[in-house]
Amino acid sequence: MTGISIHELGVAFSAKDGRVIAVDGVTQEVPERGFVSIVGPSGCGKSTLLSVIAGLYAPTSGHVEVGGRRVTGPDRAVGVMFQEDSTLPWKTVLENVRFPLQVAKVPKSEQLTRAQQAIDLVGLGGFERRHPAELSGGMRQRVALARTLAMRPSVMLMDEPFAALDQQTRLLLGAEVLRIWRETHQTVLFVTHDISEAILLSQQVWVMSYRPGRIIDVVDVDLPEDRDASVVATPAFNALQNRVWEVLQAESMRGFAQENAVPASGVPAS
Amino acid sequence: MTVRTKPPASRKATALPKARRTVPGLIGAVSIAATVGWIVLGGILAEAGVRAGWWEPDVLPAPSEILPVTAELLRSPDFAPDALRTLQELVFSCLFGVAAGLIVGVGFWKAPGVGRVFEPYLVSFYAVPLVLFYPVSIVLIGINQWSVITLASIMTAVPVVLNTWMGLRSVPPVYLRLAASIRCSPAQTLFRVAMPAAAPYVFAGVRLGVVYALIGTIAMEFTTAQAGLGYQIRYLYESFDAVGMYAYIVVVLGASVLLTAVLEGAERLLLRRRTVR
Amino acid sequence: MTATVSQPPAGGRVLAGSVGVAVAAVVLWEIGSHLSFVIPPPLDTARALAADLTDALFLVNLRETMLAATAAFLLSAAIGGLIGLGLGLSRVARLLLSPIVTAMNGVPKIVLYPILLPVFHLGYGSKIVMGVLFGLFPVLINVMTGVQQIPSVYWRLARSVRAGRWQTLRHILLPAIRGPLLTGVRLAISLSLVGVVLSEFFATKYGLGRVVLRSYSAGDYPNMMGTILLLIAVSFVLSLLLWRMERRVR
DSSP, X not given: OOOXXXXXXXXXXXXXXXXXXEEEEEEEEEOTTOEEEEEOOTTSTHHHHHHHHTTSSOOSEEEEEETTEEOOSOOTTEEEEOSSOOOOTTSOHHHHHHHHHXXXXXXXXXXXXXXXXXXXXXXXXXXXXXXXXXXXXXXXXXXXXXXXXXXXOXXXXXXXXXXXXXXXXXXXXXXXXHXXXXXXXXXXXXXXXXXXXXXXXXXXXXXXXXXXXXXXEEEXXXXXXXXXXXXXXXXXXHHHHHHHHHHHHHHHHHXXXXXXXXXGXXXXXX | OOTTOOOSOOOOSSOOTTTTOSHHXXXXXXXXXXXXXXXXXXXXXXXXXXXXXXXXXXXXXXXXHHHHHHHHHHHSTTXXXXXXXHHHHHHHHHHHHHHHHHHHHHHHHHOHHHHHHHHHHHHHHTTOGGGGGHHHHHHHHOSSHHHHXXXXXXXXXXXXXXXXXXXXXXXXXXXXXXXXXXXXXHHHIXXXXXXXXXXXXXXXXXXXXXXXXXXXXXXXXXHSOSSSHHHHHHHHHHTTOHHHHHHHHHHHHHHHHHHHHHHHHHHHHHTTTTSOX | OOOOOOOOOOXXXXXXXXXXXXXXXXXXXXXHHHHOTTSOOHHHHHHHHHHHHTOHHHHHHHHHHHHHHHHHHHHXXXXXXXXXXXXXXXXXXXXXXXXXXXXXXXXXXGGGHHHXXXXXXXXXXXXXXXXXXXXXXXXXXXXXXXXXXXXXHHHHHHHHTTOOHHHIIIIIIHHHTHHHHHHHHHHHHXXXXXXXXXXXXXXXXXXXXXXXXXXXXXXXXXXXXHHHHHHHHHHHHHHHHHHHHHHXXX
């Protein structure tokens, strides 16, 4: 069983204007094969939270368990997808997708079949020998997605993977992620600042507050599992969106005010 | 030449599959033709100048006189020892300098505090007042190729260190997070992620280093040495053999242009797929 | 476990470290001077330099070198800046000229000295020209690439506010390339000096290059070392100052 359980997690670090509490007392569960999104204003600790789950960052307090095992560092069973373009420009699409498998010393023939499957799954068939420079931003994120999928992780952590893309591409890729998730049924934790993206994709949405980053609301998305983008027009979707937005609006305003305030009125150091 | 030798601007956000692929070839051809044209034009001017009596032939002899002597020189048995000496000095300096530069550059990246401490010196010696240490080097090591190789290696290493370090510092952090997330070992992170990502900078540094090695080697041979192409130019100059001297100058100029072209070509080849053409 | 970068030490500690490196170099030098008789001890060198600096003839040599280097630098910056500007602005000029500029940049300029000497004669002429040959290219190439790398939106901005040529140059172009320009100037200062001193190694009446070579032939190593260190120190201090400026504008 490879759910994610987060126990009393806290992350603090020192910044120019004093100590910042990015994540504070978060205790949550992502069920095995669940798809959960975290939304929150920019600058809240959602990416930090994801980094801790990925084992890329050590928490200040509390701990995370993935599949019942305590996270102490990166794990190849946990795939991470980043917001920034992380395709390596000196490698072709195929080489990029193979790269984690080479690092993991997977036998070569298996590397190729798994990479090819992943490439086909994200709809990049025919582009294997292209270099990232020849692809659009959306296609590069598909490459990154394929690379994560090729590792066949049981958990996928996605850190605003489509944030840098335009709206149409983002919708399209969101639909792809949903389709792939229905095929593979990995446990997915998806970070975004886009409420409709979160609702469209996931079974549950966590709303995170501005510093200190806490989960201030958990919204179950009771929309049909085989939904597509047309669900956006339904009253049920709107109701969910309004609910999340209400919680988030106050938070965003608070975050905005704090970002632009003098440091002294910021979060008191604890 | 510059510390800020930036790699070509990062790739565009839009896809341009196969667009305008023939144009760069044409541009290259025009550039090469222009370069050859300038050299030929210079030759014609020099020839005309001597014939019209604008200057004495012992100041700058006619190319029609120099070139046959150059051709003869390349075949003569006297040429090989000096050329080999210079080549040997150049090759050793480049090997030592590049190796040391890469190691130190990576070291500074791993220990940025140490790098910052040495940075002001490296930056100031970047433009090579190091050549001025040549008399010191002779006193310490003696008049032989090792005094040249020692200094030329240092001159090569400096731009390699600075560019390797800067290249590694400008590796997008997400590449390193990716490497960590797929559990690359430190060696894999360095050799398969960080160094390839820094390659445009590193290669620019190597290119500069090799050019400095050539410039430094010839300059030091010219100043005080007992063999090498630089020495021959000085020797023939002092013995008023203008044509012989120019033959050597042509060889050195030709070799350095060739070296520059080879490095430029190698750089293009190495980085060719990284940017949209 | 974490992907965090270790905090770089504070400015004061870096400075102390850099000074420490210099001190360590002097200590090594002192140790070396005890191991080998050809290495003059640091103290003797300092004394020789101090004596030189009160010597009238040395001061003439110093003045000669510094004047020539200053002239060479100013000419390098002016010529290199103008050509670089032209090449940066004109695509056609770049197409026709940039390969030959690159090629000439890679040429060991010292071999051109025998050509310069009869043309520009002994004394200032030939060494200034040599200094310019050394210092020209870094300014030229940096300005050229600097102008090329100006974001196109700046040009559109200039056009949209109907800025004239001169206004565009003053308010857009020069500020936009000040980083690479400073880099080029910094390199040109050191290289002009190197070019001047190298040509003083040969035929000249006065100049520190001549002092270095004469002390070398006479086996007067403290004097040689002192003069070299003086030259290095001048170039070091100037390029350090410019480098600091560069980092501030970056």
